[in-house]
Amino acid sequence: MKYLHTMVRVNDLDKSLEFYCDKLGLEQRGRYDVEAGRFTLVFLSAPGNEDAQVELTHNWDPEELDEGRNFGHLAYEVENIYDVCQRLQDNGVTINRPPRDGRMAFVRSPDNISIELLQRGEALPIQEPWASMDNVGHW
């Protein structure tokens, strides 16, 4: 038995690929445009960790993608949590839970999928501007 992927639905595929790939750092592993079913599937995963994927499902006909409480978040380990948060913030992503402790942060995808970032190994030394940055919204 093997974990394959977590599927999330996305309303705007370009905006989602920009978020998950250009900003967060995942890479595209496959894309299937299914004309008959009017949907596109895109499989993403972290560099060097190709097996554990996220599947983006984009239904071509608009739908409301509300969030529920039974799903929590996706979590990724990163090499340097400050660098990732800086890159996300520089590209317009709100850091909902800044890495004040040098260890953990939360952001959200364009469709409000909560994403946890965890520092690989030990926490980094506490550092501004993160140390005194407030939470924004929920995650």
Added chain:
Amino acid sequence: MKYLHTMVRVNDLDKSLEFYCDKLGLEQRGRYDVEAGRFTLVFLSAPGNEDAQVELTHNWDPEELDEGRNFGHLAYEVENIYDVCQRLQDNGVTINRPPRDGRMAFVRSPDNISIELLQRGEALPIQEPWASMDNVGHW
């Protein structure tokens, strides 16, 4: 960068462990009962695939765990999809999308997290009772 886990919230931890472990086949990797925060975290993963986990969060104070449309499902590859569906069904789990094609099935957790099961490698030969089994609900 590395995928760590998908977190889902659960209302009844015992019932959830029964579903994810005894019925579906995941194994427990760690459990943290946090008295101060009044929550329990349990990490699960497939045998032989310890790195890609599911985190169950059980908040001790009751909350409504509704489902949203932005999250889709968790997907696992299995050795024999008929065996897994039979075990689930024998233990009272509804097979929402039976493996009519010998390849794909969907079930739901006690908190309505949709779970996709995919046959490893090629589809199995079409087989009753699965071939003529109807869908139940959505997933």
